[in-house]
Amino acid sequence: MKTLFQLFIVFAKIGGFTFGGGYAMLPMMQRELVENKKWTTNDEIIDYYAIGQCTPGVIAVNTATFVGYKIKGLSGAIFATLGMITPSIIIIGIIAAFISNFQEYEIVQHAFGGIRAAVVALVLSAGIKISKKSIVDAVTAVIFVAVALLSVLTDISPAVFVVIAGILGILIKGCKKDKVQKEKGGNE
Amino acid sequence: MxxxxxxxxxxxxxxxxxxxxxxxxxxxxxxxxxxxxxxxxxxxxxxxxxxxxxxxxxxxxxxxxxxxxxxxxxxxxxxxxxxxxxxxxxxxxxxxxxxxxxxFRDSKYVNNAFYGLRAASVGLIAAAFYSVASLALFNSEVFSQTGSFFSAINYKSLILAAAVFVCTKFFKKLHPIFLIILSAVIGILLKF
CATH class of the missing domain: 1.10.238 (Recoverin; domain 1)
Incomplete structure (x- = not known):
């Protein structure tokens, strides 16, 4: 029960303080889930993001479901997911009910100018941390550069990149291993 | 009903x-x-x-x-x-x-697929970084009006972003929530 409550609180904290959706949540997820609670690893988070790109639904919510399920099964998945969406429901409910033209207030716009700059830095810092274990050789470096460039320059869906990269991984790494094994076999 | x-x-x-x-x-x-x-x-x-x-x-x-x-x-x-x-x-x-x-955690195929997937996932993060950075640090309206790259850079935001980045490197204990709230306050005080 305590763990379920913690899952709810931690994901509510993440949902309540990140602006700009999925990727802006990366720094917060790293700090709370990997460094503070040790519920998951940087590797797993990047896997969850990759899977979240090619499964339906909101990426941040998918990650919450993954971590919650890993820690405490079905009820963990539900509590983590509810934690992630509760701040949105409350905040949007209040704004929709009481504040018309919320986004047009000058103070809101100034605050957002500052937040957007901070998010740039936080995403960069989280991305560097997470890339260390994912870009490990020439093949992964090429995949990284190709996906980054193509998704900036074209409108191709991220899901396509993820699926192709997965297939490439199977083909290239599979072939490499076969080769190594054959060479080993030849030497013996 | x-x-x-x-x-x-x-x-x-x-x-x-x-x-x-x-x-x-x-x-x-x-x-x-x-x-x-x-x-x-x-x-x-x-x-x-x-x-x-x-x-x-x-x-x-x-x-x-x-x-x-x-x-x-x-x-x-x-x-x-x-x-x-x-x-x-x-x-x-x-x-x-x-x-x-x-x-299938121990399956060779699943692990090999993730070897490729992770690199793609980091590539998508880089693309997301590009889009948040260009939105926050660059004023495309000014650029299309003046055609000058340097006058379209939002220097106030660039300095704040650089400062926050330095904080994440040297003061690793600082929580991202703190940095976001601090930046919102700076944004309000300096009229970003």
Whole structure:
């Protein structure tokens, strides 16, 4: 029960303080889930993001479901997911009910100018941390550069990149291993 | 009774959006536009309002948009049902995938696939970084008017972003929440 409550609180904290959706949540997820609670690893988070790109639904919510399920099964998945969406429901409910033209207030716009700059830095810092274990050789470096460039320059869906990269991984790494094994076999 | 029907319809419509929109928050947008047209619940003006509010409030964008529309249609119960409808399909799908991964964690194929997937995932993060950076640090309106790259750079934001980045490197204990709140205050005080 305590763990379920913690899952709810931690994901509510993440949902309540990140602006700009999925990727802006990366720094917060790293700090709370990997460094503070040790519920998951940087590797797993990047896997969850990759899977979240090619499964339906909101990426941040998918990650919450993954971590919650890993820690405490079905009820963990539900509590983590509810934690992630509760701040949105409350905040949007209040704004929709009481504040018309919320986004047009000058103070809101100034605050957002500052937040957007901070998010740039936080995403960069989280991305560097997470890339260390994912870009490990020439093949992964090429995949990284190709996906980054193509998704900036074209409108191709991220899901396509993820699926192709997965297939490439199977083909290239599979072939490499076969080769190594054959060479080993030849030497013996 | 009528409100119950309305709430059921709201839930099931958002359930479908959650089931078919692949790739996160903004991917739900075309489905929401379609929903507005078929039901007459909201129009283009409300959609642009909804995007602006979703972007300027915390939380996942898809959930923010669902909450906002849910409220417009059916008040507080609408907010809750629209959001829960949106996430239900993905919770089911992610649990199925989790079980699959547990079973095949030691499979060579799954591990090799993740070797490629992770690099692609980091590539997508780099692309997301580019889009948040160009939005926050670069004024494309000024650029199209003056044609000068350097006068279109938003130096105030650039300095703040650099300062926050340095903080994440040298003061690793600082929580991202603290840095976000601090930057919001700086934004208000210095009129960003």
């Amino acid at each position: 009528e409100t119950l029907f309305l709430l059921a319809e709201l839930f099931s419509r958002f359930f479908l959006v959650g089931l078919f929109s692949v790739g996160g928050g903004l991917a739900t947008l075309p489905f929401l536009q379609d929903m507005g047209e078929t039901t007459g619940w909201f129009g283009a003006a409300e959609i642009s309002n909804m995007i602006a509010i979703s972007e300027s409030t915390p939380g996942p964008m898809g959930i923010n948009m669902a909450s906002y529309i849910g409220y417009q249609i059916a008040g507080i119960p609408g907010t809750i049902l629209a959001s829960i409808g949106l996430v239900t399909p993905s919770v089911v799908i992610i649990i199925i995938i989790s079980n699959f991964l547990k079973k």
